[in-house]
Structures are given as structure tokens and as C-alpha cells.
Amino acid sequence: MSAENMEVRWFRYKYSAVVHLYRDGQDHYGQQIPEFRGRTKLLKDDITNGKVSLRIHDIRLSDNGQYKCLFQSSVSYEEALLELQVAGLGSDPVISMEGHQDGGIRVVCRSSGWYPEPEVLWRALQGQLLPSASEKISQEDDDLFQTEIAIVITEESNQKVSCCVRNPQLNQERESEISIAELFFPRVSPWMVALGVILALLTVLIPLASYCFWKQHREKGEVTRGGNLIPYDLIWRVRKVNVWAHYID
Incomplete structure (x- = not known):
């Protein structure tokens, strides 16, 4: 049924925590809680069939959690519960060589902007996993995660490796690779x-x-x-x- 003349209210943990409010045929922004002001839009293209969508711009980690959608008329009302999961796909890994170590070359891979905590690993050219020399995953001031993982590549081992950072929630990953020429390896005269x-x-x-x-x-x-x-x-x-x-x- 059409919801043009109904009240459509999106809210968080309680009725008064308004994320977006539509009433009397128009949007009302005065009751929005501060963290959502200027960030929401109600898509009403299919409102005559009782369908509306809420779009939240500039998504933040604080947006993570439960939302309720309420349709209310003068004679009835109905509500539904929605669980919103926020995830961040971070930057492409940046790989750098940082000197000699243990007879090989220390290579470090860094990436930032991930949420939740990502999985990080090294792969050889054939796809097999390689042991890392060190691994550090920390949370930044904006609650996003940054990664730093290192590996020591010797002349006898695979000289072409890739660093992979994966978001387990999105099941997506970003990957970069590096190939080291023989002349960079330490040699004894x-x-x-x-x-x-x-x-x-x-x-x-x-x-x-x-x-x-x-x-x-x-x-x-x-x-x-x-x-x-x-x-x-x-x-x-x-x-x-x-x-x-x-x-x-």
C-alpha cells in the first residue's frame, strides 16, 4: 500500500534517536540526532508501493549496529529491524626494501584504512604461503586498522613475492608484488x-x-x-x- 501519507521513521536504539524522519509528505530534519545531520536521504521513487530506502552518506564506524524502520498511519503501524555492518577496504599495500638482514634483504609491506582487523600474508610466485619475519597490526585514531608485515628474502629463496591484505568480512583483498634482482643481494668478495x-x-x-x-x-x-x-x-x-x-x- 502507498506510504505517501504515512510517517516513515528510521531510528537507532530508541524511538527518539531519529536517523531520518518523513511525515506529512516531506522530510523533517529538525529531530535528527547530531551525528546524522546532513548525511541521510530517503529514496521515495517507489513510495506509492510502500517501498522506501535510506541512504547514509560519509559512512563512519559509529554507524555500525541496529536500525529500525517504522511505517505508521492513523490506523496502524509496522516496523522492521535492520543490522548494519560497516567494513573498510583499505589502501593498496606498499612494499619497500629496508636493508640487509640475516644474509638476505628485509622487505616491508604496509597498508592502512581497514576495518575490521584484516588478515595479512606473504605469497610466493607459485601461491604458497611464506613465513613472515615480523607482523604488526594497530588501530589508528579513526579506529581503522593499519598493517606492517616484513619478510627476509634470500638469494636462494623466491625472489618474487606478493603481499596480500584481506578483509574477512567483505571477503575482498588487495595485493602488491615485488621482484628483487640478484645484484641487490649481499655478496662476499x-x-x-x-x-x-x-x-x-x-x-x-x-x-x-x-x-x-x-x-x-x-x-x-x-x-x-x-x-x-x-x-x-x-x-x-x-x-x-x-x-x-x-x-x-
Whole structure:
């Protein structure tokens, strides 16, 4: 039946919490609760068949929840309950390389503007899931979620990966991929390797050579005194003379 001459009231948790009010053939905005002022429109193209639609602009997370729609005439009324679920599909993931780590390259994926809390993951070129190095999901001042997930890509592993952020409520996702060229991976110079081996050998050989030199001179009966090498048997004869002189006295 036509609702042109009825009162059509959309409200929240109570009758007086008006979201939109239509009465006496026109819209009335004076009774709207403040958070919906200037944001609603009643679509009346099919009102003669008893059908109206409420359009809410500039949707917010606070709009989430239950609404009631009331049709009322001078002789009857009828109402229906509606559950509104608000969801946000965030931005495309932005991937960046942020230096070397654990013999590979640390790659970080960031995205924002999601609601509810999204699911975040890394995929290889063939579609298999890859373990992340770290993951952080936080809520911003506007109650939307932002994500940050990192992975370490080595030269031996898949060099082409994709970051996927998914809204479980909408069953929709956004995805970005990155391909890393071989020249970006850390490499060890063969000259540096050779230098390291030589230094390690010198660390062992120098003390060994010093010990052998000292032992060789000792076997020849030489000792060091005052920076000069003196034959050991000469020192012993001098000492014998000193002892003998002592007893003469």
C-alpha cells in the first residue's frame, strides 16, 4: 500500500534517536540526532508501493549496529529491524626494501584504512604461503586498522613475492608484488675471503715461529741480557770466579 501519507521513521536504539524522519509528505530534519545531520536521504521513487530506502552518506564506524524502520498511519503501524555492518577496504599495500638482514634483504609491506582487523600474508610466485619475519597490526585514531608485515628474502629463496591484505568480512583483498634482482643481494668478495684466511694463518704462524726461534737459540747455549746475546757457558764461568773470590776474602 502507498506510504505517501504515512510517517516513515528510521531510528537507532530508541524511538527518539531519529536517523531520518518523513511525515506529512516531506522530510523533517529538525529531530535528527547530531551525528546524522546532513548525511541521510530517503529514496521515495517507489513510495506509492510502500517501498522506501535510506541512504547514509560519509559512512563512519559509529554507524555500525541496529536500525529500525517504522511505517505508521492513523490506523496502524509496522516496523522492521535492520543490522548494519560497516567494513573498510583499505589502501593498496606498499612494499619497500629496508636493508640487509640475516644474509638476505628485509622487505616491508604496509597498508592502512581497514576495518575490521584484516588478515595479512606473504605469497610466493607459485601461491604458497611464506613465513613472515615480523607482523604488526594497530588501530589508528579513526579506529581503522593499519598493517606492517616484513619478510627476509634470500638469494636462494623466491625472489618474487606478493603481499596480500584481506578483509574477512567483505571477503575482498588487495595485493602488491615485488621482484628483487640478484645484484641487490649481499655478496662476499673472494679477495676478502682470502684476506681473512691469510690473517687467520698469520695469527697462528707468528707465535709458532717466535717460539721455534727462541728454542733454537736456547739449544745453542745463548741467552739475552741487556738486549745483547751472551753465551751461556761464559756467564757460568764468570759466576764461578766470583764465588771463588768470595771464599779467598
